[in-house]
Every structure is written in structure tokens, then in C-alpha cells.
Amino acid sequence: MSELMYPVEIINLPSEGRYYPEGHPLRKTSGQLEVKYMTAKEEDILTSTNLIANGTVIDKLLESLIVHEGVKPVDLTTGDVNAVLLAARVLAYGKNYDVNFQCEECEESVAVSIDLTQLESPTELVDADEDGYHQFTTDSGLDIVIRTLSRGDELKVEKDNKIVDTKYNKRGSSEITSRLRKIIVSIDGETDKNVLNTMIDNLIVKDSRKVREELGKINPTIDMMIEFTCDGCGHTMKGGMPIGVDFFWPDIEI
Numbered sequence: 001m002s003e004l005m006y007p008v009e010i011i012n013l014p015s016e017g018r019y020y021p022e023g024h025p026l027r028k029t030s031g032q033l034e035v036k037y038m039t040a041k042e043e044d045i046l047t048s049t050n051l052i053a054n055g056t057v058i059d060k061l062l063e064s065l066i067v068h069e070g071v072k073p074v075d076l077t078t079g080d081v082n083a084v085l086l087a088a089r090v091l092a093y094g095k096n097y098d099v100n101f102q103c104e105e106c107e108e109s110v111a112v113s114i115d116l117t118q119l120e121s122p123t124e125l126v127d128a129d130e131d132g133y134h135q136f137t138t139d140s141g142l143d144i145v146i147r148t149l150s151r152g153d154e155l156k157v158e159k160d161n162k163i164v165d166t167k168y169n170k171r172g173s174s175e176i177t178s179r180l181r182k183i184i185v186s187i188d189g190e191t192d193k194n195v196l197n198t199m200i201d202n203l204i205v206k207d208s209r210k211v212r213e214e215l216g217k218i219n220p221t222i223d224m225m226i227e228f229t230c231d232g233c234g235h236t237m238k239g240g241m242p243i244g245v246d247f248f249w250p251d252i253e254i
Helices: 040-046 049-053 057-065 079-094 149-167 176-181 195-199 205-217
Strands: 008-012 032-036 094-103 109-115 132-135 143-146 184-187 224-231 234-238
Touching: 008 079, 032 057, 032 079, 040 057, 040 184, 049 057, 057 149, 109 224, 132 205, 143 205, 176 184, 176 195, 176 205, 184 195, 195 224, 205 224
Parallel strands: none
Antiparallel strands: 008 032, 094 109, 132 143, 143 184, 224 234
16 A cells, blocks of 8 residues: 555556556556545535536646556556546545435435445456457357547547537437447457458448447446435436536535
């Protein structure tokens, strides 16, 4: 553990470090990551109206919390990022998280108390090579090698799609192909980017879906789907647990 002026904790990431390249610090520690407890500094980040407005508040928080030598938040898999955020919340405010949902039937507000320590990663981990790559064959016979998406990859895809939406007046979106180009390393041994991009654009739907299915196997994350029942009408629903600024500071007022 680092000799720092603030308390730190070791957390276990869903990936177990398997999907990072050989030599990456998380590969060496089997996915054990060192993070600091939230302090007044992080509260300043969470209440920064500028960071909230430009959508960078979560990334600035991650940069402040992760103190593991050699690990950058943008290099974490998206599944591991969720685990870090969840652990940071538990360390700062405890395991209970109260959320209000709206009932789909009677439209009444439903208060749900979630025990964050009971949320788990249900994915069975698959093997990867020394680069963190995963290989499989589609039903149509394509031999495909993929890698997982990092936080940085996701931010780049989001940025590129905003540019495309602005340029074409939001007439279309390249989000699926943009992600596939980040995910797919090779198809039938082809790695040339220009050729590969053309092959990706022409993937049949069942092969494209297979790629996204296999991606889930190398991007394990915390299952944040919550099932709850409306007290008023008895209707049972499922919904994703929201992660916003109030997730980290329940009493925040902005």
C-alpha cells in the first residue's frame, strides 16, 4: 500500500486484469486496484458546475481517486470503471443507496433502497492472449479477434459521433460501426485498418451481434439492473441503477 497522506483501499476489479496487455499494472496484480477514499478535494470536484456542465465530472473524479502507480482512468475497461465508481461510493457513504423510480403502471414514485455490496458481476471470465485479445469464430465462419473498450475509447466514440451528428444535422449515426472499429483487431487475419474498416462496414447483422456478444465476455462489469415492486399497485419492474453526481454525494444541492 502506498505511503500517502490519505487512506487508501485495494479493490478487486471484475476483469481480474485479464484483458489488459502483458506488462500493464493491473495484469500483474490480477485486477487489484489501489484507490483513495473520497476527501474534501473530491467533493469540490463533484460540486464543480463547470465540470458537470461539460460532462467531465466523472472522469475528473476517477483521476483523483485512482492512485495506483501506472494506471490511468482512461485505460480502464468500461466494466472496471463501473466497479471503481461503485467502490468509491461505498467507501465514502456506505452500502445503502436510496433511489426513486416512477411506476410504469400507476406512475407513482417508488422508493427503492439498494445494498450496493450485493451487486455482483455475473460474467464468467474467458481466456485472453498476452495482449488481452479474445479470439472466436462466428456462425458464418469468420475468425475474429477483439479487444475490450477502454474508458478512453468510449469517450473518443462519443466525441466522434457528436461531430458526425453536427456535420450531418443528426440525420444518421455511426455509433455501432465506430465501436466495432475500436473493438475488432482482425478478421480472418486481416489487420490493415483500411481493409478492416471496409470489412466491418459490411459485416452481416448476425456477425455484428456476435462481436457485441463476445465483447460482453471480456468486459465484465457490475450488474446494476434492479428489480422492484410498486407498493401502490403491485407492479414489478426492472431498471438500471442511475449513477449521477448525487450517487456520490446524496445530499448535494446544485
